[in-house]
Amino acid sequence: MNKIHIVGLGLLGGSFGLGARRKFPELKVTGNDISAQNLNDAQTLGIITESKEIPDSDTDLVILATPADTLGDLLIKTLDQVGPETLVIDLGSTKSNLCQRVQNHPKRAQYLAGHPIAGTEYSGPKAAFADLLDRKVMILCEMEKTDLHLKEKAYQLFDALNLKLRFMDPQEHDRHLAFVSHLSHVSSFMLGKTVLQKMADEKNIFDMAGSGFASTVRLAKSSPAMWAPILTENKDNILAALDGFIGNLQDIRSKIAESDNDSLHQDMAEINKIRDILDLGK
Template identity: 40%
Template sequence: MTVAIIGIGLIGGSLAITLKENGFAGHIIGIDASQENLDKAIRRRLIDEDMPLDEGVKAAELIILATPVDAMLTLLPQVLDLVEDQVVIDVGSTKAELLNTVDMHPKRGQYVATHPMAGTEFSGPEAAIPNLFDHKCAVLIDADRSAPDAVKTVQKMYESIPMTIVELDREAHDLHSAYVSHISHISSFALALTVLEKERDEGRIFELASGGFSSTVRLAKSSPNMWIPIFRQNRDHVLDVLDEHINQLARFRSLLIKKDFDTFYQLIAQANDIKRILR
């Protein structure tokens, strides 16, 4: 199958590696607003060739949108205007706003909204890695609004990696993503700023940083070009989760002020229940 990937960064580039490697894609066309990215992608052999948008969409059987989610709002209708019987998917982190823009598009049936739940804190074609998606979860969103054949093609693609497929509607997807992904990024950005600001006065504070610190602030390396559009589109859910997270921290604060370490102990024991989920 000939696959066109629009946006050859961490996600688009990693998908390119995987789908070529496992044989799902026989030929990969790269499309990107940045010629520099395309040149890098060719040098890294992520793609077989690059093309302008119109040409690439016409030449492909499957078109994958893997740009930041703000660019998708204009790109997706543009791509759907171009397609005849091709299948189009996106792999973005937010869905409600994007789906609202194409609900009435005559080619809506050929589009399947998806979100492969995997990533790293790096970006660009140089961040693309093999095996990023292996055995992770791929969400299909509002799949009942897509043509059954298009859904089947997309299921085959994710199963070829292999990924586990889950179906959600747009609201549930955006809410769940706020809880298990977006808030982790907000928390990391805030922790990094807290410690970086202290470092200005104290210096040398990072000499002592070890594995625990590294893992909680790792995501703070993530690019604002990717994350600001996500926070903008998923603002209401992110605000709800952020409020709850601040409330939890405020509860800890009040227990420390009252020196109520017994209740604090119980809460940590409850938090330990996360062992059930994370191995």
Template identity: 65%
Template structure:
């Protein structure tokens, strides 16, 4: 493997470039971003060696790290133009619709659907971190539909980046992510908006915000340009997750309204069980 081309040079695309260059110094990484400022910063930071609107015919791997509502158009165009020895993969947070859309493409075997479970609330090439992927999970969907020789290149680089591979059905991926990722971002955005609305009347409210508020609302700093499309692309599953959350939130509110001390504590003790899951995961 000698050449990688990255389309979308934000947090994920930029971090992948940094990590790949550190492990494979001889690797040539080119790239493109529709935001000219991001593209200029990526070149200045040497995330890429050269800005190219399209990958060269001898490119080994093309990575798509753009908002999910742009992925199919870019994937379709890229697959149609690359050589037969090039692998194309995307880093999108939703997979079911994209996998269905690309299912009949003549070069479907040159596509690998992946999703790195890595990120921060920051965006753009300046947010790139060389260790962002280290030890993280890389979900792979429909791996059996990808050419075995091409996906070996991806597996080799994933292994070098210390990524842990998990294989999932696209529908299961989108359902599970709606609950463990998309819901947390949605609730954080709403919490942030709720507090901001309150500060219109009480300017000093944020003076009382401690670490608990900061950690809970951290995701509200995430990019709307990235997360708006995710919520809409995964609409059915996100709505299911939100409906379940609203039901639990309403029940919690009712326990407070009714001075139900024991019920309130029982709900919180049940929620405490998440500690066992997260401690085991770590």
């Protein structure tokens, strides 16, 4: 592998660039970003070796790391541009719409649908770091539709970055992510909003905010430019997740209103079992 090209030089794209350059010191990494500041920062930080709008014809991998609502058009445009030995990988948090959009594209075999389960609440090139992807899960969808020879290039990079590969159907991916990722961000944003509204009346409320509040609301610091499109792209699955979440909130509200301590304790004890599930997944 000699060349990769990254479109979108924020946290994910930037971390792929830094990680790849650390593992392959001779690798040429070109890239582009809609933000001139991001592009300048990426060059200064060594994420890319050269700014380039269109990848070279002999580029091995093109990585698309832009917001979810831009990926469809960008993916088709990129597939139209690349040579026959280039594999295009997207890092989007939703997969169904993308896979449907390119299912009949003449270069469908040059596309790999990917989603690294990695990130922080920070964004932009300055938030990127080489170890972000270390031992993280990389979900791949519709592997059978990607050219076998080109997949080997992706495997070389994934192995070098120490990613753990998992394979899923795109619909299954979007459905599961709505519950374990997208809903988490919605609830964190809304908790932040609720406290900010209270702060308008009581200025000292944040003086009492402890580690529990900080950890729960951490995701509310995430990029709106990234997350607003994810919520609309995966709308149906997120609405289903929200319906269940709202139902549970209404249930606990009723029990609190009725001072039903026994039911509250029983529910929380049952929910505590999630510790075993999370510990098992480590």
